[in-house]
Amino acid sequence: MQISAISNQIRSLGRELGPSMMEGLLTIFDNEQKLLVARQPASATNVAYGDHERHVLDIYGADSRRSDASKPVFVFVHGGGFLKGDKGDDERWYNACVGRMAAELGWLGVVINYRLAPDFTWPSGGDDVSRVVAWLNDNIHEYGGDANNIILCGTSAGACHVATYLQLNPGKTDIKAAVLLSGLYGVTPLDERDTLYYGDASMYQSRMPLPALIATSIPLFIACTELDPERFQQECIGLLQARLQVNHTLDRSMILSGHNHYSIAGHLGTSDRRLSSEIRDFVNEVISA
Template structure:
């Protein structure tokens, strides 16, 4: 990774003020990480017409539907981030509400099992169960089964990418689109480059490696579902939108994954956000460039899985 330029001024100011609250570094145990990120967002969540929790084969899901009376909507199966070891349905509740309202789709958030208690491939199998549930219940949810997308952030994007491979390999439900903001696509030792702590204050390489070791728990990091970048065959996968951040140790592997998808004949758009760090979408309330990236996500989802006649709300919220 070549470090050049500087952090976006708005992001730098925000990170300086937020301190440890905006960083995935600084803890030495799973329990400490979970305690630190267990806080619930303040304020009133954005209203969505219908929000309810369900269980699918033991996996808890939260379903957001902005237009319960309208059939034929698209749907996004969403996986939260958190290094495979932290996070739950509350972590990005606000982001799921935003996407449901602004895009005009059903969003199904997956409360997958976390490592190290449930190492690879438990989270992927939970995603497989959730995808099957969404496909089986699409018509009941007012969803067009041909308009199913998967996505997530960071570790959640890694799970979404892996799920596309799993569904292709197992002959599962058709996936129309994959949304991959700063995904981890290569968990092999040494995959992440050295980066400056000044320019990469959110996700140091050592923290990323620790997350991966807990998730794999001795499993082979060169397996395709663990590290999609090294999969032998990336053909016949859904179109993808991959977002990367300039100062993120996951940047190069995510962009390499986009290049490999393109070489395999998959339609893919890769966009690097200059001056940004890992997890930057979560800072959109204070960082205009991050808010613009959310606009890009909304537009990509609309283009991929929304019928032309749809009229989504312009209500806004921030991911958390």
Template sequence: MPLSPEIQDFILGFKGRWDPSVNAACERFFETCHASLPPSDAESLIESEKDVKYGPDSRHRLDIFWPANASKANTALPVVVYFHGGAFKAGDNTITPHLHANIGKFFAASGMIGVLGTYRLLPQARYPDGREDVAAALTWLHDHVHRYGGDRNAIFALGQSAGGGHLAMALYAGRLISDEGQSLVRGVLLLSAALEYDLGKEDRRRSMEAYYGMHDHNFIHAHSALGTFQRLSNDDDEAVGSTPELFVMVAEWDFEECARGNLNFLQAYYRQRRRLPSCEVLLGHNHVSYCLSIGLPGDEVGPKIVEWVRQCLE
């Protein structure tokens, strides 16, 4: 069953248009959709802990959701960690009463540990803060998620938009390696990730110059997620790139900069490895609709992610 015609029409009303007003409209609309759902018995079967500190900064926070019976399970549960987007300067674990809790609750209701992670933002953040925050959050979970019934060897990291850019930079800079030399994550899912920047757009140029602390566009491109990947040597590729399963998702109506960056990443990936990672276009969705609609009737993206996690574990 697909999403309701009302939701589909709302998304199609914008198609590929993207700006802060569209983002705000999506957040208002999907908050209303979640708020209108009748109370669910599943809510009482989920426990949560908010604002769990993984580091010293006020932005070093995790929201953790788990099945109420997790401690009684015979086996530790898979862990799905979601890092939000926000153009390097906005976003949080909680943006409305139901968002992004819808994501954490969905994975908990699916028999997993659902985690929402945030990180430092502009104007305070400077490269490589976002990358390091993602790595620190995943390191903390690797060391502590057993307290919530999670399996440290079955952590899957999801990064949406800017969160996906930070996640990919952390992966390809070799920052997702434990002290024992093993990958902190079993899988990485890039969701409309910010892999490359269009510095011809004034707002993006200003943000990236501020984040990287310089006006050298060659340096900025070289230290984007795509640039970080392209700088890998064959030895580096074996060390940091081949262990986690990789899945790349983009939306049918993603905006041009995002779609082009992901296509360029896939081309670079193929040139380097002579194969492609798992990838999928989410039909009927825009840059954020597939995340904000997780948990709604007809949502197909949440179940896709659950299926991917289970396939990786098999």
């Protein structure tokens, strides 16, 4: 199916987040994503990176025939409004597709679970990303991954957790770059539905990573979609503008036409390669710098 036809189907789902939008998205991409599942089976599943039951990750693209640890490691942190979501599996391709996309590009794909609100609040997501990075530094060579070339990618709540990782680890160079897809960074006010993770409005701004994101020297790729809710678009554009004012250089970025808040990650690995090609070029640029 041509990209324009797919975009029209996605536009027909509207902009309101919820089960109806997700069900429509899964239908649109199901056939293509099932082909990707067949091409890129998981190399390892439910590998523990910490003590909690949700401290597990899956790995895609490992090659047992290789003894050199040379593949860039592309880590995906799923969304879910801080309250739900998981890394997916062979039966549920959503989120897992990003790890499979990485494997298709010749990288090592890592897709993680993390602890959820309301039981675990800020900064638990960023702490869990820190745990993942530490685990990768110690262990990913066993799967053919290069711990010197770790790239973090998160969507929605996952982008918030990647941003919080940078906030909690200023000045560290344990990762090579970060890809932030439709996240919240501190540009807009607190939304009521996010209080279960961030706490009330009196704590919100002090917990947001915007100052750390403006200051970081870690290369960022920042993206949102044409059909994202306005708040996420304001966050994306606001972060880009804030960094431009300080750094006088526009970060690699994209506003992806014909996609929504769920499909920005859920279409990766399909024949619509506009975003994946930009991510590929960004990663290749930073690892060769």
